């Protein structure tokens with residue numbers, strides 16, 4: 001799928017909150033090397049460099065559009081075009097940080113284990129945040145729009161109904177392999193402005209992969225169908241703003 005950095009960054013403030021919360025729980029004090037896996041437009045580079053100014057920061061992403069924006073906006077960091085499903089560091093990093101990226105990989109559970117064991121130094125940290133809002137209307141309306149429209153045959157094979165497992169599944173996977181393991185969920189009450197802002201929010205991320213598979217009038221009709229459903233599910237408050245609760249899963253694992 002292609003990424004649109006401008007659309008994604010329309011909600012940069014909301015998307016930044018979990019990134020800050022994830023960073024706050026990492027205990028590694030002065031890492032020499034930090035990798036931001038699935039770094040996108042590099043928007044978290046200032047946050048990571050403010051916490052660890054001495055570290056060499058490398059952002060890794062497979063989107064040329066996102067990396068172009070990252071390189072322009074953040075000349076102090078290094079950026080690498082690579083698939084995070086296959087990427088390997090030249091030498092293991094003290095911190096591997098990944099905000100809102102690993103859920104894009106089918107089979108990310110095994111990849112998380114592999115990253116911890118092969119990409120992180122002994123005593124170093126793997127920190128992961130993934131959205132887990134897929135049962136909420138923002139994402140359930142995508143499934144409904146796909147299943148109930150003439151585009152079903154094209155889009156349904158690409159649906160992943162539960163891309164991120166419950167927290168306990170990651171605990172069972174990682175517990176025996178770590179020196180310290182923290183797993184938690186947070187539901188953020190996001191307060192958005194604008195017309196149909198939940199549709200605009202998902203258009204910058206999960207919805208985009210399906211829009212990209214359609215063209216012309218069919219794409220327009222699919223988006224309109226989704227927008228109608230999601231607007232009904234998230235009506236504006238009296239002051240015009242929209243409440244959009246969003247659940248996210250966090251993992252902070254320290255390697256033995």
Ligand SMILES: C[S@@+](CC[C@H](N)C(=O)[O-])C[C@H]1O[C@@H](n2cnc3c(N)ncnc32)[C@H](O)[C@@H]1O
Pocket residue numbers: 003015019037038039040041043044060061062063066082083084085098099100101104105205
């Ligand atoms: C939702 S954005 C998150 C960007 C940034 N981490 C943030 O928190 O703002 C997801 C990013 O993951 C990247 N991504 C998804 N699958 C990937 C893959 N297989 N290899 C590399 N990057 C990938 C996308 O290109 C995109 O930039």
